[in-house]
Amino acid sequence: MKVILAKSAGFCVGVARAVKLAENTAEKSLPGSKIFTVGELIHNPIVTERLSSLGISAASGIQAISEGTVIIRSHGISKAGYEMLRTKGLEYVDATCAYVKSIQNTVEKYHKKGYTIVIIGDKDHPEVIGVNGWCEDSAHIVSNSAQAQMLSANPPLCIVAQTTFIRSQFNEICDIINQRYEGSEVFETICSATEARQAEAGAISKTVDAMLVIGGKNSSNTKKLVEICQNNCKQVFHIETAADIKFEQFRACETLGITAGASTPEKSILEVLSVMDNTMENFEKSIDNLVQLKTGDIVTGEIISVNEQEIYVNIGYKSDGIIKKSDYVLDLYSDLPSIAAIGDSVTAMIVEMNDGTGNISLSKIKVDEIEAYNLAEEKYKSGESIEAKITKIVKGGVIVDLGFTTGFMPGNQYALRYTEDLNVLLGKDVTGRIIEFDKEKNKIIFSRKIILQEERARQREEKERLRNEAIESLELEQVLTAPIKNITDFGIFLDLGGVDGFIHVSDLSWRRVPNPKSFCSVGEVIEAKIIELDKESFKVKLSIKALTQEPWIQFSENYNVGDKADVKIKSIVKFGAFAEILPGVEGLIHISNLAHEKVASAESVVAVGEEITVKIIDIDQEKRKIGLSLKDMTSPPKRRIESEKIFHREDSSVTMEDLFKKYQDNNK
Numbered sequence: 001m002k003v004i005l006a007k008s009a010g011f012c013v014g015v016a017r018a019v020k021l022a023e024n025t026a027e028k029s030l031p032g033s034k035i036f037t038v039g040e041l042i043h044n045p046i047v048t049e050r051l052s053s054l055g056i057s058a059a060s061g062i063q064a065i066s067e068g069t070v071i072i073r074s075h076g077i078s079k080a081g082y083e084m085l086r087t088k089g090l091e092y093v094d095a096t097c098a099y100v101k102s103i104q105n106t107v108e109k110y111h112k113k114g115y116t117i118v119i120i121g122d123k124d125h126p127e128v129i130g131v132n133g134w135c136e137d138s139a140h141i142v143s144n145s146a147q148a149q150m151l152s153a154n155p156p157l158c159i160v161a162q163t164t165f166i167r168s169q170f171n172e173i174c175d176i177i178n179q180r181y182e183g184s185e186v187f188e189t190i191c192s193a194t195e196a197r198q199a200e201a202g203a204i205s206k207t208v209d210a211m212l213v214i215g216g217k218n219s220s221n222t223k224k225l226v227e228i229c230q231n232n233c234k235q236v237f238h239i240e241t242a243a244d245i246k247f248e249q250f251r252a253c254e255t256l257g258i259t260a261g262a263s264t265p266e267k268s269i270l271e272v273l274s275v276m277d278n279t280m281e282n283f284e285k286s287i288d289n290l291v292q293l294k295t296g297d298i299v300t301g302e303i304i305s306v307n308e309q310e311i312y313v314n315i316g317y318k319s320d321g322i323i324k325k326s327d328y329v330l331d332l333y334s335d336l337p338s339i340a341a342i343g344d345s346v347t348a349m350i351v352e353m354n355d356g357t358g359n360i361s362l363s364k365i366k367v368d369e370i371e372a373y374n375l376a377e378e379k380y381k382s383g384e385s386i387e388a389k390i391t392k393i394v395k396g397g398v399i400v401d402l403g404f405t406t407g408f409m410p411g412n413q414y415a416l417r418y419t420e421d422l423n424v425l426l427g428k429d430v431t432g433r434i435i436e437f438d439k440e441k442n443k444i445i446f447s448r449k450i451i452l453q454e455e456r457a458r459q460r461e462e463k464e465r466l467r468n469e470a471i472e473s474l475e476l477e478q479v480l481t482a483p484i485k486n487i488t489d490f491g492i493f494l495d496l497g498g499v500d501g502f503i504h505v506s507d508l509s510w511r512r513v514p515n516p517k518s519f520c521s522v523g524e525v526i527e528a529k530i531i532e533l534d535k536e537s538f539k540v541k542l543s544i545k546a547l548t549q550e551p552w553i554q555f556s557e558n559y560n561v562g563d564k565a566d567v568k569i570k571s572i573v574k575f576g577a578f579a580e581i582l583p584g585v586e587g588l589i590h591i592s593n594l595a596h597e598k599v600a601s602a603e604s605v606v607a608v609g610e611e612i613t614v615k616i617i618d619i620d621q622e623k624r625k626i627g628l629s630l631k632d633m634t635s636p637p638k639r640r641i642e643s644e645k646i647f648h649r650e651d652s653s654v655t656m657e658d659l660f661k662k663y664q665d666n667n668k
């Protein structure tokens with residue numbers, strides 16, 4: 001049977017540190033001193049037994065301790081717990097894991113800002129109870145999708161996760177909460193050691209016939225490993241020690257995977273391996289896998305010492321790792337001790353197995369680069385928009401800082417049009433996308449123009465959609481109201497919500513409109529009727545005039561020769577005066593019809609604007625001419641007939657049509 005042992009099996013950085021601190025405390029204490037842990041230091045019976053042999057006992061809580069030294073386990077405690085320690089005057093050693101501390105800080109900060117805290121995790125787990133104690137126990141604790149659906153909290157929300165929560169479940173729960181509470185602050189606080197362990201357990205369990213998961217039955221992270229393995233493998237056995245192994249269960253197995261929780265000591269793992277070794281073939285090979293490291297491997301360890309030039313890292317190997325300043329940070333003016341602290345976890349690449357002093361040379365920058373390139377590749381493949389800053393002008397383009405790495409933006413990729421002077425772009429924030437990515441050539445080509453092109457195409461599509469929608473909604477003879485978009489000498493254009501409509505100057509009014517600008521103004525909303533509609537060519541012709549009956553028809557229906565009419569003098573000409581009977585209908589009072597006696601000029605009888613009553617003496621339907629008489633409204637004076645003949649003689653050859661024509665010509 002082939003045995004595959006997970007590389008990440010066993011103590012994580014946080015647990016290893018907590019156990020080490022506890023052992024050191026016991027070592028330095030005077031005989032008979034009392035040392036307590038708040039709850040079991042880790043959920044593993046072997047470790048608990050060993051600590052007990054060193055004089056360290058687990059108390060149920062701080063309230064149960066009255067003297068001695070207290071070790072705070074990696075799960076951490078509440079803010080009130082620290083206050084109680086101080087009030088009681090108890091000495092304490094804080095072994096809270098850096099990951100947990102970071103969550104506590106986040107929760108305290110956002111609680112103070114007024115956010116409602118949501119912890120995704122197990123409400124009974126000590127880490128979750130402790131974290132809740134940093135927001136005055138006000139957090140909503142959600143452990144599954146059903147609870148997320150039922151969540152009722154006051155926004156804004158700040159969402160954190162228990163460090164050992166399963167990533168896929170965390171994402172699922174966050175999606176549900178985010179759909180219901182927009183703008184929530186989500187902190188992905190699952191610790192990377194846990195994630196790596198869970199990912200490896202998941203991967204191994206997919207390829208083997210059976211899985212052995214070693215760890216305490218009360219250990220939350222071990223139980224999660226069991227859950228993950230059970231999703232992929234039918235035979236998963238959770239054991240605490242080698243004594244729990246039942247060999248008959250593996251008889252039919254060709255491959256066996258082994259992993260262990262973060263609180264499982266190496267001793268337990270080795271015991272299991274040893275027991276398996278006595279019974280299985282190829283076992284030696286698997287153990288070798290556990291400890292073999294080589295150049296190019298990526299390892300995670302805990303910082304154990306920092307000076308101005310180097311960082312020493314415990315990577316769980318016979319030799320420590322050393323990271324030079326230049327392999328840790330790009331800015332060589334940085335103060336190394338202020339950016340890297342003892343106890344911090346660091347992931348780095350092995351660049352040399354022996355640096356000459358027996359240590360392993362590591363580079364964090366290489367891992368950062370790999371992560372940055374992986375992220376760039378991810379963003380390239382997903383087409384995600386990226387906020388970037390132009391940091392440098394180079395030949396043919398600019399360098400952009402993408403936040404996680406840099407890229408090159410060619411000069412022609414900044415704008416839709418050619419950018420003459422790239423120097424003015426220095427320092428500008430831009431939104432763009434990676435349009436070319438070549439990992440091997442370290443090539444990341446960034447473009448802002450592609451976003452602008454897409455935006456323009458979107459606007460065009462939207463305009464086209466609105467235009468089609470608008471034209472489809474129109475019908476011939478439809479009466480509509482619309483704002484005036486533009487006015488020209490020959491008419492006005494209306495905005496019909498995506499398509500333009502046109503009203504020719506001759507369709508504005510039944511009266512003559514000399515200039516459309518004197519008739520209406522841009523922005524004014526008017527009513528008009530569609531008189532021509534061509535949906536294919538998007539031509540819409542409208543008329544205001546068509547909204548009302550033609551004045552001549554109105555006149556014809558209401559007036560006859562011999563009728564009296566109240567009129568208004570509109571203009572005076574040499575041969576008489578034109579008077580408005582109805583808006584748009586005028587008639588002529590010939591000079592000879594102004595008075596019974598001869599008048600020298602029309603002005604001597606009527607004035608422009610004057611309202612008088614006249615008699616209709618002639619209607620020419622065909623030529624649409626009307627003859628009016630003021631004279632006929634009064635009785636003629638008693639004079640000799642001869643004189644009247646003389647009065648009419650001079651105009652006897654002029655027709656009414658001639659006079660109208662002359663009037664219209666003068667008004668053109």
Ligand code: SF4
Nearest residue numbers: 012014097099163191
């Ligand atoms: S599992 Fe992660 S968070 Fe928990 S103690 Fe270990 S390193 Fe810290």
